[in-house]
Amino acid sequence: MDLRTRRGGSRPLSLARRPRAAPRLRALSVAVAVAAGPALAQPAPPATDAATPVKEGAAPAAEAGAPASREGTAPATGAAVPAEEAPVSETDRQVARLHFEKGLTLLREEAWGPALAEFLLSRKLFPTRVATNNAAIALRKLQRYDEALEMFETFLRDFTMPAAERAAAQREIAELRALVGTLDITNAEPGASIVVSGEERGQYPPVKPIRVAAGAHVIRVFKEGYEPVETRVDVAGGQTATVNAKLRRLTRSGRLRVVERAGKTVDVLVDNVVVGQTPWIGALSVGDHMVALRGAGKLGTQPTAAPVKPQELTTLSLLAEDLDASLRVDPTPPGASVWINSVNVGNGVWLGRLKAGTHRVEVKADGFVTGTRTVTLQKGQRQSLDMRLERDEDADIWRKPPKITLDVSASFLLAPTLGGEITDGCDSGCSSSLGLGALGMIHGGYELGSGIGVGIELGGLFAAQQLDKRSATLRPVGYRDPLDGTASDTLRLGGFLAGATFGYHFDFGERFPALLRLGAGVLVGEVRDERTGRFRTTGGEWFNTFPVVDFASATYFYADPELRLGLQLGERWEVSGSLKLLLLIGLSKPKWDRTIELSASTDGIGTYEPESLMGDFVLMFSPGASLRYQF
Known part of the structure; x- marks a missing residue:
């Protein structure tokens, strides 16, 4: 089945989307089915306007052991080798063809990792245009963008191709450059x-820019006799991230000696860095290190722990043997430490060769639950293992320190009614406004790292309500029967609040905090009632009363549940919108003073009834805003 007949993905790759089978990647693989046979069976075409294929001598990373090497790129010289100067045997071509066809089958099944391994093996034996193209496709599908x-650059540089195919590859390169950043290593030795x-990405100073896929990476810089530098850095696409890798000479060190038991000369890797060949001896920082041997092909050793003690010589005698399988471990978070068979092999991605059989893989990181997997590798198997750790919410790293907080708030007050007996007389002929006012509060508290906090609050409020032409009576002094009529009241409530609070402060995200809080205390205030009236005398005549004012004290217990949604401004400031409910429960209700006397026209002097000016329960709604500062 030709890859061109298969359904492609819906859209190009981007940093924000999971990569799928993009149509352009399918288009780039058009040569797979059409040109696969001739490309692998015939010598490469002579150079014209582009270089001829490059034959690479480096083994694939999975074959080389830890750390990985970059595969599929041109030799260090960068020069293309004409086909006639690098003859390829017919046997190598046939084996390359078999690996290519196997990779093609895997590519159709979207088994990107195994397909990549087959295309790289095919390229190692006989580099062709179609194998290079398909290896680039598989790498992009695996999100190994760099x-x-x-x-893709090798594809354009080293092969001739139709103009349409070249243009498609150029578009891919332009898109990938937006997904790849650059590392600038400075101040190293x-x-x-x-x-x-x-x-491994070479030595300092690098001969060319170090390009990496956008995202988090663990950078390690090592030189014998110096303390290694290891840091985690986030690299944005199309940007350059600078890493200060200033090395300090070892002040406390020990010595490590590594020999190959059978006398073979192989590379010695210490903490994933090649430091020399066996037999090797050198100074290292005090502590645990990882050592492995790596030779040609599959020859090597599995990771071994090497504890180095101060001013002592530690000797490791290792036997290099064929390692029949390989494993790649991708941990999340990216800087997590990887352990293979109880040996710490480093932080971040690990790729290396292992014996066929069962292995225990652990991934550890501060603040996360340790992840453990048991993998069984078959002979010749290359396996990738993604291990994503779950956050340990009880870990100290996530616990925020306690803090002292101070916040101020201002809000409107809206009360359907202030209640009281005077509102009972507001019948069909009466009109009553909503209670309107303002509330200001200041709050100081102590908040635990969990977000639970306690505090005290102080505040003041003002509210007003108007009642017009409610039913009322005026009682003349010395008369038994009261005079009927109506009264109009302008009520004004003012007072101070003081109480304690209990709350929970939490986050919807890094910048969007929320607060649930309940306060309770006492309101001590005063109600001012300015009243006028219209009454009928005992003789049947109507008269108006002059305005009179009464001031009555009010004491209420209050509760004020509150919800806030905010925005974090820097590390210490927070601004929020809030909704508070203010419930007042009467302890000492204000009443009209019956000793206040006023003219009752021809009936002499009269007094109003001692009606309550506020109810036993008053409910107010208070929307507003607040500003919070944490010390």
Whole structure:
């Protein structure tokens, strides 16, 4: 089945989307089915306007052991080798063809990792245009964007192709460059080894920019006789991230000696960095290190722990043997430490060769639950393992420290009614306004790292309500029967609040805090009632009373549940919108003073009835805003 007949993905890749089978990647693989046979069966075409295929001598990363090497790129010289100067045997071509066809089958099944391994093996034996193209496709599908970019650049640089195919590859390169950043390593010692996410990237100073896929990476810079530098850095697409890798000479060190038991000469890796060949001896920082041997092909050793003690010599005698399988571990979070068979093999991505059989893989990180997986590797198997750790909410790293907080708030007050007996007389002929006012509060508290807090609050409020032409009576002094009529009241409530609070402060996100809080205390205030009236005398004549004012004290218990939604401004400031309910429960209700006398026209002097000016229960709604500062 031709890859061109398969359904492609819906849209191009981007940093924000999970990569799917983009149509352009399918288009780039058009040569797979059409040109696969001739490309692998015939010698490469002579150079014209582009270089001919490059034959690479480096083994694939999975074959080389830890750390990884960059695959599919041109030799260090950068020069293309004409086909006639690098003859390929017919046997190599046939084996390359078999690997290519196997990779093609895997590519159709969207098994990107295994397909990549087959295309790289095919390229190692006989580099062709179609194998290079499909390796680039698989790398991009695996989100190894920096390697995909290099492979597409190799594809354009080293092969001739139709103009349409070249244009498609150029579009892919332009898109990938937006997904790839650059590392600028500074202040390191000349000759120091650079390892990025478990992959060797040469020595300092690098001969070319170090390009990496956008995202988080663990950078390690090592040189014998110096303390290694290891740091985690976030790299944005199309941007350059600077890493200060200033090395300090070892002040406390020990010595490590590594020999190969059978006398073979192989590379020695210490903490994923090649430090020399066996037999090797050198100074290292005090502590635990990881050591492995790596030779040609599959020859090597599994990771071994090497504890180095101060001013002592530690000797490891290791036997290099064929390692039949390989494993890649991608931990999340990116800087988590990886352990293979109880040996710490480093932080971040690890790629290396292991014996066929069962292995225990652990991933650890502060603040996360340790992840453990048991993998069984078959002979010749290459396996990738993604391990995402769950956050340990009880870990100290996530516990916020306690703090002292101070906040001020201002809000409107809206009360359907202030209640009281005077509102009972507001019948069909009466009109009553809503109670309106304002509330201001200041709050100081102590908040635990969990968000639970206690505090005290002080505040003041003002509210007013108007009642017009309610039913009322005026009682003349010395008369038994009262005079009927109506009265109009302008009520004004003012007072101070003091109480205690209990609350819970939490986050919807890093910048969007919320607060649930309940306060309770006492309101001590005063109600001012300015009253006028119209009454009928005992003789049947109507008269108006002059305005009189009464001041009555009011004492209420209050409760004020509150919800706030806010925005974090820096580390200490927070601004919020809030909704508070203010419930007042009467302890000492205000009443009209019956000793206040006023003219009752021809009936002499009269007094109003001692009606309550506020109810036993008053409910107010208070929307507003607040500003909070944490010390």
